[in-house]
Amino acid sequence: MSLIDISGNLLFVAFIAYLVATLLFGGSIKQTNATGKNTGRWGQLAIVVTIIGFLSQLGYFITRWIYTGHAPVSNMFEFTTAFGMFIVGAFILIYFIYRLTALGLVALPVALLIISYAAMFPKEVSPLVPSLQSHWLTIHVITAALGQSILAISAVAGLIYLLKVVDLSKPSKQRFWLEAVMYCLVVVVGFVAVTSTFSAMDYESSYNYVDKEGTSRKIIYNLPPIFGMNEYEVVEEHGMSPLVEMPALINAKKLTTVVWSLLVGSILYLLIRLIARRRISAIFQPLVKRVNLQLLDEVGYRSVLIGFPVFSLGALIFAMIWAQIAWSRFWGWDPKEVWALITWLFYAAFLHLRLSKGWEGRKSAWLALIGFGIILFNLIAVNLILAGLHSYA
Amino acid sequence: MEKIICACGHSNPYGTKLCEKCGRPLTEEEKQNKVVDMRYDGMAIRSKTYNKSFVDKIWNFFSSVKVGISLIITTLIAASIGTLLPQEFYVKASDMEKGAYYADVYGTFGKIYYKLGLSDLYSSWWFQILVGMLAVSIIVASLDRGIPLYKSLKNQRVKRHESFMKRQRIVAEGQVTASAEETLDKVAQKMTEMRYSVRRDGSALLAEKGRFSRYGPYINHVGLIIFLSGVMLRLVPGFYVDESIWVREGETRAIAGMDGYFIENRDFVLETHDNTPQGEQVKQGVNVVAKNFQTDITLYKQPDDALPGDTENLEKVKDYSIRVNHPLKEDGFALYQMDYRLNELKQMNFELINKTTEKSLGEVEIDLTNPKKEYDLGNGSSVQILVYTPDFDGFENGEPQTKTSIPNNPAFLFKMTTPETPEGEVSFVEIMQPPLEPLGENKYRMKFAAAEMRDMSGITVRKDSTIPILFVGGVIFMIGVAIGSYWNHRRLWLQVEPDGRVLMAAHVNKNMFSMKKDLDAVTTFAALPSYNDQLEKDEAGEESTNGGNKEKEGDNTL
């Protein structure tokens, strides 16, 4: 078995461990009062399994690093997987400060979703282009991802906080948006489900099309095409033909993926609603009934405090140093750079609102969720839609 | 402005919330509060005190944190709008064609985007003013808060009034069995053990730890301001040079922006990884990946007294291989490998052949960087170049024209002389075209034999003297943020009456969780009455009372 196979297996073990740990955390919450401090046997087992998973994923990370010769953070698959790993790491760190088992119940599923999302990108080892051949790749990307992961924990705490305090018995804006967050999580599941299903079937349809610069190109769909590229012609088609042709400005392949994910996600969501006869938020609410709100608020705030300096260092300062070396200017208003700045400004506003306007509790929790939304936007949308120097997929 | 005289006799400036000396609440609002607002330790925030003149009004506007936050959010939204479409400097179109480019590629939306100036948003006047206002807000708000806070923390009294103590978040009250002196000693011992600095004043005690963390936000603001002023300095002539030049292999060129320096491109190297895309990579369109872009150069410098154009006595500075991520640094300048073009014609070889017999009379090698007037082939044959156009573009008045000075489409007017044709024959030869024979049918022709190519390197010349300033700003910012985030300011006040009644209060600017561990330790050790978290009681009712939406002032202090 070669090193890269071992690496893959370790990642798989980590995935399973996180899955098991999630269930164990669920059990621990039912069993104990979950206010921290006195963790039950389930909780102890859960954190042990989480740590095993984390170490296994660390093993994946290190073996892949050795195999490829560079830090495995150079493409969408590698970066996103590492991001998932760092979230688990940040969770473990915060867990040992506050002993709050409820965090695991949300942090691990989020990490699982992120790692599954990562798995939808090509996993093959690809060599580095010249601009990435630098030690700053390791330093900048790992620090930035670490900062983002710690910030993500505040969103985890915020989500639990809201699940507990939002009154789900009568209609309100907060109830709607909380359910919207849950729906988004289900859509990610939908994306993973539809992508892996068709990839298991080796689905492929290919077309020739004309891009926005007027040159003729070929594109391969891995999902049955709903939308066709600009002036597309069939090369090889299976199952279905595109229903609508899109203008050159819109990447119909990506749109197809988005629509498939929404479609499958919505079906899943409806199924859950039908079977449980409740909102998803309402399914989770009993699980977090006994968490200590003040402690959650503190965790949310503390993780921003811990994460913000790390993020500033990694995503702005180290980024600028590297950009000066590689691209001759420390700042170039590339979309990825701008969105890192936006993230930074957002959390700066978060801290100021909290410190001087007293936005604690619910407001702080909502802000933490929005902040995580910005981080995910920078990871997903900026890479896939707003093409710039940072697009690696 | 009138002073506020506290019950203890101290005279406080207008706007003070808590007496500077004893801590008694001075405003009605604070008297009503169960837990006082400790954000600036109750000091008068300067902006709140004077509001007379126009200047004061502007000052107060920028001093407001609310305004600061609004500016942050506005900047954030503005910055995000700039990412909707690629900015102009990423668009490959000349200045004239940019408007048309946006309209063509992005339709009506692109047209509006361009018209509104959003395609060059980050250098627009309004975006710069926005960032400038943010800087003003940072400076003014920090001055207004930081200075009073510093004074207040520096002049802290040990003994505080009961009304101050009882309005802290953590309060304990009760009897102790030990003597006053003994209790104070024990508390002092334990707190010192936990690295608090302890001060005593009679029967009162103040234990304090991590005061410097209160200055973190101000330190990081100083760093930000230094950074922003560094960015501004780039506009001052001489601080910032940004040029780019193309250098062909074998060429020596003056370096734009870097007076007196010359660069010779000895070789351009392009290497690719020997990876074969496989599996999913093929599906996703992964191509062979470039491994290295490199220009081997020699850097020359003129003698100090030499003039531009005088290239006779160039002194070699160094040989270097400029690669991506490895710029050449010299004299405050850095040269970057930024671009390349492969395969420009450098030399063309032609054979002089007899059209009927196809027999060659010899080969001429024309160095396009230095064509000669005449090439002698020996045995009575020679070739003369009458006209050379590097980028042939048709005839005008019978004269061949060139579009540029770059050999994209070289053409020659040859005069071929052989023993058989001693008067010479004229032939116009263009690359990839049959020769033209303007003076009638020829017996000989120039047959293209071979060509030599050379590559071109795009080099960016950069000098940025503001980098050290930016670096210092960045370091100060990081120190400030770290101090403010990773440390906290903990204080414990204790007063023991002779009859054994103890009053204790504690404050921490963040992370009450850790403070409570300290409190637990000292309470146990010195057998103090157990403490109360006055906010925790409030919080228990969060769900039922008002849903927690009450706009309460934060306990977290800057």
Add this chain to the structure above:
Amino acid sequence: MEKKKKRLVLRTVILAVLALAIGYTVYGTATKEKVELVAVGSEAPDFTLVDLNGEKHKLSDYKGQGVFLNFWGTWCKPCEKEMPAMDNQYQVFKDQNVQTLAVNIAQTDFEVQNFVDRYNLTFPVVIDKTKSVMTAYNVGQLPATVLIDPEGKVAKIITGEMTEEDIASYMELVKPK
């Protein structure tokens, strides 16, 4: 009251300095792109180049004379058009202490010589092989003409094509009085 006054002055000064800084930034960015060639009125950068006959021409050697400095290339159509007119006026003004100097931008000797022969140009033509004079004068578009007065200062900059009358009037402009 004294304290209050001091504070007002301090605030005014701080705000004024900041406003100036912002103003400078906005102004600086707006004018950044428009820097072209050398500034009129400034000292013309001295240089030395070799002409087709191997003779050295140093700008400062022409102090006391006006200099008509023309940057050109054989591929540049307007340059080509104005060359014969320049040569005519050169003949007129060369005895009135106005020197004409044509700087070719890094072309081969062969092309430049060919061009000079074709138009029978008599004024000195130098080749800026390393583009260092072009860089020193920050020349972008061709043709570009820099008029240098007898004191060695830049009197006028002309970008784009000139008619023979233009050329005559420009030479008149830098003629020593």
